[in-house]
Amino acid sequence: MKFISTRGQTEPHSFTEVVAAGLAPDGGLFIPESLPNLGERYQSWRNLDYPNLCAAFFKVFATDIEFGHISEMAYRAYQSFDHPEYAPFAKLDENTYALELFHGPTLAFKDFAMQFLGQLIEYQVKMSKRTVTILGATSGDTGAAAIQGLMGKTGVNVFILYPNGRISPLQERQMTCTGATNVFPIAIEGSFDDAQYALKDVFADADFRREVGLTTINSINIARILAQCVYYLYAYFRLPDAIQASDNLEWVVPTGNFGNILAGWLVQQMGVPIGSFRIATNQNDILHRLFSSCTYQTEVVQPSYAPSMDIQVASNFERFVYFAEKQNAARVREVMQTFRETGKYVFEDFDRSTFSSSRTQDSEIPGIIKTVFEKYRYTVDPHTACGFKDLDPGKTSIILSTAHPAKFPEVVETGTGSEPLAASLEALKSKEITNYRVEPDSEAIRTFIRNRLRPRP
Numbered sequence: 001m002k003f004i005s006t007r008g009q010t011e012p013h014s015f016t017e018v019v020a021a022g023l024a025p026d027g028g029l030f031i032p033e034s035l036p037n038l039g040e041r042y043q044s045w046r047n048l049d050y051p052n053l054c055a056a057f058f059k060v061f062a063t064d065i066e067f068g069h070i071s072e073m074a075y076r077a078y079q080s081f082d083h084p085e086y087a088p089f090a091k092l093d094e095n096t097y098a099l100e101l102f103h104g105p106t107l108a109f110k111d112f113a114m115q116f117l118g119q120l121i122e123y124q125v126k127m128s129k130r131t132v133t134i135l136g137a138t139s140g141d142t143g144a145a146a147i148q149g150l151m152g153k154t155g156v157n158v159f160i161l162y163p164n165g166r167i168s169p170l171q172e173r174q175m176t177c178t179g180a181t182n183v184f185p186i187a188i189e190g191s192f193d194d195a196q197y198a199l200k201d202v203f204a205d206a207d208f209r210r211e212v213g214l215t216t217i218n219s220i221n222i223a224r225i226l227a228q229c230v231y232y233l234y235a236y237f238r239l240p241d242a243i244q245a246s247d248n249l250e251w252v253v254p255t256g257n258f259g260n261i262l263a264g265w266l267v268q269q270m271g272v273p274i275g276s277f278r279i280a281t282n283q284n285d286i287l288h289r290l291f292s293s294c295t296y297q298t299e300v301v302q303p304s305y306a307p308s309m310d311i312q313v314a315s316n317f318e319r320f321v322y323f324a325e326k327q328n329a330a331r332v333r334e335v336m337q338t339f340r341e342t343g344k345y346v347f348e349d350f351d352r353s354t355f356s357s358s359r360t361q362d363s364e365i366p367g368i369i370k371t372v373f374e375k376y377r378y379t380v381d382p383h384t385a386c387g388f389k390d391l392d393p394g395k396t397s398i399i400l401s402t403a404h405p406a407k408f409p410e411v412v413e414t415g416t417g418s419e420p421l422a423a424s425l426e427a428l429k430s431k432e433i434t435n436y437r438v439e440p441d442s443e444a445i446r447t448f449i450r451n452r453l454r455p456r457p
Contacts, residue, residue: 008329022216118149219259249275256309369415
């Protein structure tokens, strides 16, 4: 299988090439040259455990890697998960399920993709005998999951940008208390969007990318999105047959960057009838406004109780635009250029029939956490709480529980009356924080990376 850019000005790449590149040379995002139809094969995957399902799924896309190597990587990737079902369901009532995606090493859904991507990067370093430089930006959980998947790996240096003071203290400690000598957490002044813009500017410098062997672990890397597709399949297979066959199945997805929901939508586009999708945003609601009015427009980022969604530029939205615009790369270039210059794009129309959306104000989150706890005796983190806003009573709702509540103890305790705890997070509280301050400027970031890299062989 080959992969092409959403902007249409890059030659087709192999799977290993797009993992190594991250962002396409023309500034676009890689997508499969054509989406496969899984209709003839996905039923044969129904009884696979999670690592084997991941391997079977990636066999379709990673056609330049031997299947035995894919299987080994998938097996190793999920050994650190602490639940035998990897992504268990919590059935709250007949029409409401929580899909728990927080049983990985950093207690967030990003572990599903990052643990596998870490294995892919390690494999590529071993095969190529060349070091790589990872540059990522995070609004909270991505950075911690990336660091956990890559720290200590030979031939890999990891630089993670995060907005200083705008992630939870425990999210910051997960990134800055590892003691790993190949990890450089960078606290920038500004928002996640500022970090993301700086990251994309760095990647636009082709000479620098070649110089340091640069790639990214953000969800602009297509391997991240494909890895997230797997838990939709895994969960779908474990639903009761009557729910699978129903026309009223809806996946409720807390999302800011659009990657988590794009993965489910792609599974649907590949021929798996998994239902519809509800975008659950916090008060940084660019996606809710888009799917309500066809207007994609930035506003000022407002810090919130759900910091991983404090985003006003959904980096994965470009992939959806590509398909919504009938794979017209010229239109994608027009849309993204206009948006970059003006901060706004009004679509004449696009098919929104598969999606609905909701917006949760920060002031509502503690009350939702309290209501869910009192109604179901179930504790949710503030991101997952956004998923419980305005549920459709006529549908079976699968709410993606994206993070362990112990990562956000203050607001959860406000809602439930008790502090949620996790042993791995408690162990971080006595460790020393090590981070670096760099301006969210592409030249400053390039200089920092050059100064910190160990000599290349």
